[in-house]
Amino acid sequence: MSIIRPRLTDYHNIPLTQEEVDFAIPFIDEDIPLYVDPFLLWKSPSMQDNSLHLLITNSFNHLGYLFTSGKEKEALELLIRASECNEVGLGNSKSKTGKKIGEKLATNVLSPFTLIPELKKSGFTHFEEIQLLIDNFSKDRVSDIACNFIQSFLIDFTIEQSEKYGIPIEKVTLQNVYNPKSFKFSEEVTHLPVNPENKSPILFVPKRWLKFVPWINTDDYFTNYYIKNIHNPNEEFPERVKLLDFNRQNYDIVKAYTAIKEKTIENCKNDPLFNQVPITSAKRKISTITKLPTGKTDNADRKYEDNVCPLMASLLYPHLDFAKEQSRTDSGVQIRDMIFYNNKTSDFLKEIYETYDCKQIVMELKNVKEVKQEHILQLNRYLKEQFGRFGVIITRNPPPAKVTKNIIDLWSAHRKCILVLDDSDLKMMTSVFESKQRNPIEVLKKKYIEFTRACPS
Amino acid sequence: MTKEDVNKFEKVQSQIEGLLLEVTNLAKKSPNDAVNKFKLKFINEILIEANTILGKAYKPLSSFEKFDEDDLPSNSDVSFILSQYLSCFEKLRADNIYRKKEYDGNKYFYEWYWLIDKAESSVKTAPPKKIK
Numbered sequence: 001m002s003i004i005r006p007r008l009t010d011y012h013n014i015p016l017t018q019e020e021v022d023f024a025i026p027f028i029d030e031d032i033p034l035y036v037d038p039f040l041l042w043k044s045p046s047m048q049d050n051s052l053h054l055l056i057t058n059s060f061n062h063l064g065y066l067f068t069s070g071k072e073k074e075a076l077e078l079l080i081r082a083s084e085c086n087e088v089g090l091g092n093s094k095s096k097t098g099k100k101i102g103e104k105l106a107t108n109v110l111s112p113f114t115l116i117p118e119l120k121k122s123g124f125t126h127f128e129e130i131q132l133l134i135d136n137f138s139k140d141r142v143s144d145i146a147c148n149f150i151q152s153f154l155i156d157f158t159i160e161q162s163e164k165y166g167i168p169i170e171k172v173t174l175q176n177v178y179n180p181k182s183f184k185f186s187e188e189v190t191h192l193p194v195n196p197e198n199k200s201p202i203l204f205v206p207k208r209w210l211k212f213v214p215w216i217n218t219d220d221y222f223t224n225y226y227i228k229n230i231h232n233p234n235e236e237f238p239e240r241v242k243l244l245d246f247n248r249q250n251y252d253i254v255k256a257y258t259a260i261k262e263k264t265i266e267n268c269k270n271d272p273l274f275n276q277v278p279i280t281s282a283k284r285k286i287s288t289i290t291k292l293p294t295g296k297t298d299n300a301d302r303k304y305e306d307n308v309c310p311l312m313a314s315l316l317y318p319h320l321d322f323a324k325e326q327s328r329t330d331s332g333v334q335i336r337d338m339i340f341y342n343n344k345t346s347d348f349l350k351e352i353y354e355t356y357d358c359k360q361i362v363m364e365l366k367n368v369k370e371v372k373q374e375h376i377l378q379l380n381r382y383l384k385e386q387f388g389r390f391g392v393i394i395t396r397n398p399p400p401a402k403v404t405k406n407i408i409d410l411w412s413a414h415r416k417c418i419l420v421l422d423d424s425d426l427k428m429m430t431s432v433f434e435s436k437q438r439n440p441i442e443v444l445k446k447k448y449i450e451f452t453r454a455c456p457s
Numbered sequence: 458m459t460k461e462d463v464n465k466f467e468k469v470q471s472q473i474e475g476l477l478l479e480v481t482n483l484a485k486k487s488p489n490d491a492v493n494k495f496k497l498k499f500i501n502e503i504l505i506e507a508n509t510i511l512g513k514a515y516k517p518l519s520s521f522e523k524f525d526e527d528d529l530p531s532n533s534d535v536s537f538i539l540s541q542y543l544s545c546f547e548k549l550r551a552d553n554i555y556r557k558k559e560y561d562g563n564k565y566f567y568e569w570y571w572l573i574d575k576a577e578s579s580v581k582t583a584p585p586k587k588i589k
Contacts, residue, residue: 424489427489431490431491432491435491437490437493438493443491443529445527446527446529449525
């Protein structure tokens, strides 16, 4: 697989942008850096989401019931099984496999059911409160437990989405499908998309449930609630373990915090997988770029890259999904500056996909006064495999005539297309990004048309 | 020019004047911003009509017919072209009008009229502007 940071859809050559689908497109060899926040299911206007939230909470509270009624072993076993959900591939793992929690932590997680009378009596409404009561229990566990309890729904959702977009599915056996009627995990044979590398099943998760940090989380509780309302300014800040202990002793404070969070649900929104920089920030970036000296004085080349990368990724979104910056070749010797997935979202992108076999677009940044032949040759070396025969150089000034001639000659000899964007093009892209009169990607198309006009007929 | 030509001329000239005013305002604010497809479509419609009125002899630029939306013309590009067209319209008008001396009972003055079918007509027009 030669695609950089491949996604499942790229592997199957299905041109989809993240923007147009309802689920987070999984990467093949790494996790999606987001988490399912059960609070988003609770606040959702959809009754389906609300009932799934209820299912999660009830299932978790059932563990508490088992734990407090003498069936500790059974409760711990269920919690340990629920603590990792590799099929959804959320989190920060590079390897796509996580570890389940141990028996000690599982006992700790369920201990509030015995320690806090209110929980023993009526259970949690938002089980993510556990983060505020127990150490070593973080957002990834909340997300995985939630996903495991509603895995049956996720299977149906994945099959439906796979059929909608033509993503191939295969027969797989899932080990951890929760049955809310018998309160047990069991095996299930079904059909799901699989990871082409290791054949492990993949579950899709709706984008609307995903957040970087859960709405109820320890940092927010500490900075926005504890310090302002509970903490005595004359005392030292308690350390984490002491704070969690304090919370266990004073569960009503945690409840009050949750109630505030429930009341401010308008601010609780899912996080998009890609955030465009705001217009003001884009304008600031372009003004920094145009003021930078060329060359490497005062790390200008580094600053140039730091500004151009986020700017271009935002300008070209949602037409091009950004894949990676500073990607190394397999040998590790060469670094490609920016790589985008080509999802054929416009006639121009379709044309370069078909004419130049360009499945991913490579962009090379050159903070130099004048683009030279060697820069063209450097980019030319990358133009193979998934990049096809199309590449872009982003630099400061228009290329000199002899370099333009070389680029045309490269097309004449090898049918390779190299476009050169300079400061004025970036300015125009930012300008249309601000005014919304045209799409910034049309500037790239304009350069392509100018290039084709210059090619010998 | 026929009477119909004159009518058409006056309509298109005033349309171009209107467009130029709009685009110039935009160009003052952000000269390098691209003109959107909606506006370009109508600007092109008017330019095509203008080309038929001006004919080969008066057309401002022989290699320019209309804007290509893929070229992403900027506000300043459009205002540049439109002002060229307006100048040529004025040149065409100046070549097709005449003036007549008239008396209002108190003083003599000049009135300007169109030449229609190469003959003097009674269709009034403004005096020629100084051609830029």
